[in-house]
Amino acid sequence: MGMVRLAINDLTPSGDQPLHSDDGSIHCVVNGEIYDFERLKNQLSTEHGYRFRGHSDSEVLVALYKTYGATAAFFERLRGEFAFIIYDEAAEKVIACRDRFGIKPLYWTVIYDDDDDENSKTGYEFVDASNRVRRVLFASEAKAFLPMGWKPEWDVGAIVDGGWYIGDRTPFRGVNRIEPGHYIEVLLHNGNTNCVQYWDADYKNKTEADTRSTDEMVDGIREHLLEAIRLRLRADVPIGIYLSGGIDSALIAGIVVRPMNEEAASLGTSRSVQCFTIQFPAASGFDESERAQRTADWLGVSLTKVNMDEEAIAGCFEDSVYHNENAVFDMALTGKFGLSREARAAGFKVVLSGEGSDEHFAGYPFFPLDLLAEPDGARPESILAQDAELRQGLRAQVHAFHQRLMPHVGGWRHGESANDVVAATPALASMGNTATHRLMTSIHPTPDAYADWATQERFAAAGAAVKDPRDTVARSTPDSVKRKMRESWHPLHTGSYAYLKATMPNYTLAALGDRAEMAYGVEGRPPFLDHHLVAYANGLPPSVKMAYTPELVATAEPGQQQQQHCDSDHDQGHWWEKAGAEQDLFTEKWILRQAARPFVTKEMYARKKHIYSAPTRWRQGGPVHRLMCRILTPDAVDQVGFIDWATVQQALNAGFAEKEEAAVDVLAFRKLVFYASWVTLGSRFGVEKATPIVE
Incomplete structure (x- = not known):
């Protein structure tokens, strides 16, 4: 067990890791924070006689495990963001666990010792049925496996079918994420592994009326958010x-x-x-x-x-x-x-x-389609629940908005219904056919981004890839959850769940969270992902999260709604702000805004959602253009193996054209960033060139 510590609570040596139980039988490394730890320490000391050695929050985790074991009583007391490894010496097992939302990363892989490099051998070794020695490794980053004998290869299947940001796979073959709310148990006497889910999000039945007043809901949000921030x-x-x-x-x-x-x-x-x-x-x-x-x-x-x-x-x-x-x-x-x-x-x-706020309070611009898919049974008195004709008409308008939106995003092209965000597929039908499932996969590159061999049916038939990322979403969703999506949850909550399980942990909390933060030793604490606050938010009616508010449009000064979106006549890249005014009929995160009112400016209270992104338009010959030309050479692209050079060259020519930004330029630039990512990773990690499967 090894740990590079970011000392935050208890800066003395008593907080150093690995941590050990008071009887020396349990050993642990922890990344992240366990909140409310002073109260837990007092309880464990007075009621269970546990003897603490230091003052860090992480030591509480060891004491809790010694007291309760890997039971519901243990996990329900863990409040915070964390990834941890416990070695239970007496029980001869290892437990590797990740927090409920995936705020902290945790990876695992199996290494087979086919060489004689003694320096790469560490930890427990198991012999499989073929007499091969294997080791199970866990780490916060895949690069930590490199000095342990891991030889990185591309998982082209995961890259082509969207598995790189959906489910438990990664771009590297044989390296998997431990999914949020799960732990893996390794039995040391035989090396068997068992993956267990200890937590999942849930929502009320869509037919159950909610009798709470708006004031009661607002008070509940404030109470839970204030507590989450205080901790x-x-x-x-x-x-x-x-x-x-x-x-x-x-x-x-x-x-x-x-x-x-x-x-x-x-x-x-x-x-x-x-x-x-x-x-x-x-x-x-x-x-x-x-x-x-x-x-x-x-x-x-x-x-x-x-x-x-x-x-x-x-x-x-x-x-x-x-x-x-x-x-x-x-x-x-x-x-x-x-x-x-x-x-x-x-x-x-x-x-x-x-x-975490947008996922749980319906902050994204694609949620109105799911709100309008069905009446909100929790608020049967609302106008959209009572007037089906109005609701269906609004859905047609918002659908038209998204049809215009899709060319700006790119989107997965599939058969005749290239941009049809309401077109059903068998995979989507199994999950209630929400718009969020479809729009969530629109960030995935179109098949022409890859070398021909990577998307051939023969390759897919070999089990390495399923070409449509919508199928990947379906495969990563348990049947029990699909049943709730079809029968129990409102479509808006189904969409929230989909985003919560795929894009949030694998992009938002990774690229825009822990990975960018911990590269410099900064710990991010997102209060909106306190699981007590989330449970409260999940119990709120869909129509108070994404509210139908035509009165705001009717009372707005001319141009005011557009001003809430765009502050500059030179706005270049906000596709969700250019496609039309249909979204102005709805206020995202409406109930959260009411709770926020005393704490924010009038400007913040009224402003429409602006998804965080970065500029996509740069001049030819500038630093970004030179960067892309330096990274994306024919030889470098060829070394990756699954990228088509002709497509890269076309994007280089289009992505930096000196003219007013057009959709094709945005897409070309996004493709370049995508390609440059793979080339950079391949070079830095020394990944073996991907080649077609030989049958």
């Missing part, structure tokens, strides 16, 4: 805040400021609030730093703007991809990477961030 202010180091131009991080900052002003509370060891925000070029249309500055000024807190201009993005891209260990389709990862570098340079090991 995350505990640290023996300073804590900062990542502040964007959106309501989620502004709400966190607003809640933090109040007790610090009124009760002289502290933010970790900080007596003042320090926020950090990304500053993209103003002309790009992606810069939110001025809006973040207005929030900071209103709250009376300090804000550091981290400049991520073209040169800074080009300079950070390759390192950010290396630390992410996966492909990305824009430079948003690189922006967060630069942000974390500056936060750590300023002396901050911990930051609060706003991830």
Whole structure:
């Protein structure tokens, strides 16, 4: 067991890891935080006689396991973000566990010792039926397996069918994620492994009426969010805040400021609030730093703007991809990477961030389609529940919006219904046929992005790939959950669950969270992913999350709704802001906005959702263009093996054209980022060239 410690609670040697139980039989390494640990320590000491050696939160986990074992009583007491490995010496087993939402990463693989490299051999060894020696390895990053004898190969099947961001696979063959809310148990006497799910999200039956008033729901959200934030202010180091131009991080900052002003509370060891925000070029249309500055000024807190201009993005891209260990389709990862570098340079090991709100309070622009798919039985008195004709008409309008939207995103092309976001497939029908399932897979590149052999039916038939990522979503969803999606959950909640299980842990919390943060030793704490708050949010009616609010359009000043979307006539890249006004009939995260009202500016309360992204339009000959030309050479692309050079060359020609941005340019640039990710990973990891399967 090994650990590179980021000391946050208990900075003394007593907090060093591995940690050991008071009787010396249980050993543990922990990444992340266990909240409310002082109360748990007191309970374990007084009621169970446990003798603690230090003062870290992580030691509580060892004591809890010794007291309860791997039971429901153990897991239900774990509140926070974590990945841990427990070696139970007496029971001769190892448990590798990941938190409920996948905030912290955890990977595993099996290494077969086919060579005589004694330096690569470590840990328990098992002999299989073929007399091959194998070892089971766990780590927070795949690159940790390299010195242990792992030889990386591409999993072309996972790359082609979307498994690189859906389910438990990774881009590397034989390396798997432990999925959120799961643990793997390894029995040391025979090497058998068993994967167990200890937690899953759930929602109320869609026919069950909710009799609570809006005020009751608002009070419930505030109560749970205040508690979630309070618990995350505990640290023996300073804590900062990542502040964007959106309501989620502004709400966190607003809640933090109040007790610090009124009760002289502290933010970790900080007596003042320090926020950090990304500053993209103003002309790009992606810069939110001025809006973040207005929030900071209103709250009376300090804000550091981290400049991520073209040169800074080009300079950070390759390192950010290396630390992410996966492909990305824009430079948003690189922006967060630069942000974390500056936060750590300023002396901050911990930051609060706003991830998780959109998934649980319906913040994304594709949720209206799922809201309108069925009446909200939890609010039978609502106009959309009572007027089927109105609801169906609105759905047709929003559907038309998404039909115009899809060419700007790219989207998976499938047969005749290339962009039809309501077209059913057998896989989607098994999950209730929500729009979220389809739009979620639209980030996946079209088949022409790959070499011909990688998408051939013969290759798919060999079991290495299923070409349609929608099938991958279906395969990664348990049958018991599919049944709830079809029969019990409202489609909006089905969509929330889909995003929660795929895009959030494998992109949002990875590329935009832990990977960008921990590259510089910064721990992100997202209060919206406190599981008590999430359980409360999951019990709210769909129509108070994504609310039908035509009165806001009717009372708005001319141009006001558009102003909520776009602040610049030079806005280049926000496809969800250019496609039409249909979305203005709905207010995303409506109930959360009501709860946020005392803590945020009027601007934040009223502003429409702005998905965090990075500029997609750069000039020919500039730093980003030169970067792509340097990475994407014929030889480098050929070495990857599954990318088509002709398509790369076409994208290089189109992605930097000096003209007003068009959809084809956006897609070309996103493809280039995707290609450059694979080339960078292949080079940095020394991945063997992918070749067709020989039958």
